[in-house]
Amino acid sequence: ATNAAVAIVNAGAARYLLGPLPWFDSLRKTCLYVAITAVASPALVALGGAFVPILGGGGIEHYWSFWAQWGMSNAVSSLALGPLVLTWLGDRKLPASQLPTPKLVEASLLSTALFLVCAVAFETGKAAASNGLLPALLYMPLPFILWSAIRFGAKGVSGAIFVVAVALLWRALKGPNPFMADTPEQSVFAIQAFLIGLSIPVLLLGAAID
Numbered sequence: 774a775t776n777a778a779v780a781i782v783n784a785g786a787a788r789y790l791l792g793p794l795p796w797f798d799s800l801r802k803t804c805l806y807v808a809i810t811a812v813a814s815p816a817l818v819a820l821g822g823a824f825v826p827i828l829g830g831g832g833i834e835h836y837w838s839f840w841a842q843w844g845m846s847n848a849v850s851s852l853a854l855g856p857l858v859l860t861w862l863g864d865r866k867l868p869a870s871q872l873p874t875p876k877l878v879e880a881s882l883l884s885t886a887l888f889l890v891c892a893v894a895f896e897t898g899k900a901a902a903s904n905g906l907l908p909a910l911l912y913m914p915l916p917f918i919l920w921s922a923i924r925f926g927a928k929g930v931s932g933a934i935f936v937v938a939v940a941l942l943w944r945a946l947k948g949p950n951p952f953m954a955d956t957p958e959q960s961v962f963a964i965q966a967f968l969i970g971l972s973i974p975v976l977l978l979g980a981a982i983d
Contacts, residue, residue, distance in 0.1 A: 775822035782814045795863030797927035803980035807973055819844035823838060840867050842958065852972035853938040856931035874935035880925065884936055887917040891940035895950050907951055907967040911967075918971075922979045930979030934972045941968070 786809045787796070796802045822843035823836050831839060894913040914937055921929035941964060944950045952963040 775818055775825065775888060778821070779814055779818040782818060783810045786814065794859060797860050797863070797931070797976070797980050798983050800981045801945040803927070803977055807852070807976065808854075810855060810967065811848040811973065815844040815851070819847070819945060822847075836960075842962060845962060845969065849938075849965045849968050849972075852976065852979075853934050853968055856927065856976060857935045858896065860928040860931050880929070880932075883917060883924075883929075884920055884932065887914060887921070887933060887936045888940050890914050891937055892944060895941055895944035910978055911951065918975055919978075922975060925979075926983040927976065927979035930975050934968075934975065937971065938968055 781972070787806060790805055790809065796806050819840045821838035825843070826839045827836065880938055891914050894910045894943050918930070918933045918937070921933040941950075941952075945952065945960070945964060952958045952960055952967065954963055
């Protein structure tokens, strides 16, 4: 019920306040999309979603932790998956199959390079924090993300966010990564916070460039 509710609230509020697609062709619409789908709706519906782990045996004293975890997970999906789908659905330009070959080659090379850089950056674990290299490693994907924003606007940024999310989750499932914490729940929360902190500013940048 809560998963269905967040989808309905997101869709209804976005269609009412943003109108028809495209939604990422202006800074105003993108700000509203983020406010609705990554802030207001997850926070509201999480008030009920937090009871799901409690009914499964979790302690009521951890209610606000469950609320934050539930809200963050839905915010991540709205930022990492929603823009990717919605930018393609709302694109009134040429489909990908009709884009100039140099553009397709550039996009393919950019996606591959971004994934490889993310794989290297996320390869290290807690050892990077001890020698002070962790911040520098986490900044490695940023030039490629900015490249995608400048060259391809909101559509490029949404694709870049998706590539980063896939690379990060792939690395997290394989073993040590920069976001390891004392418990699995804390590790997942750290990954979600990183993806949200990355996605919002670059989505707004892509919309501003468009």
